[in-house]
Amino acid sequence: MSVLFVEYPKCSTCQKAKKWLDAHKISYVDRHIKEENPTKEELQAWHEKSGLELKKFFNTSGLLYKEMKLKDRLPEMTEEEKYELLATDGMLVKRPLVIGDDFVLVGFKEEVWEKMLV
Numbered sequence: 001m002s003v004l005f006v007e008y009p010k011c012s013t014c015q016k017a018k019k020w021l022d023a024h025k026i027s028y029v030d031r032h033i034k035e036e037n038p039t040k041e042e043l044q045a046w047h048e049k050s051g052l053e054l055k056k057f058f059n060t061s062g063l064l065y066k067e068m069k070l071k072d073r074l075p076e077m078t079e080e081e082k083y084e085l086l087a088t089d090g091m092l093v094k095r096p097l098v099i100g101d102d103f104v105l106v107g108f109k110e111e112v113w114e115k116m117l118v
Contacts, residue, residue: 002027004031005030006033007035007098008090040087047104054082057080057106058092059094064091
């Protein structure tokens with residue numbers, strides 16, 4: 001199995017997740033989220049495949065999220081507006097992301113990754 005691993009290399013959680021993938025010999029294609037921001041279409045597809053609420057795709061602990069006061073703004077936004085906003089800057093997107101053929105993992109939760117990837 002090979003997956004797409006979307007990360008921000010300076011993120012400590014992403015670094016830990018990458019070590020976990022390597023330790024479990026999981027093949028992946030690495031993608032730098034800041035250099036190659038997910039498109040609106042990718043985000044829509046990943047969201048649908050994930051089964052999660054769209055708000056789970058927002059990096060709520062990020063500086064940009066806080067600067068833009070998204071905690072207050074998101075509830076009033078349409079799903080379309082949220083996709084467009086996420087597509088503007090990779091730093092708004094929660095990471096790491098692991099995209100497989102029939103699943104998407106958002107964030108690094110070892111027990112979930114163990115169940116889905118091993």
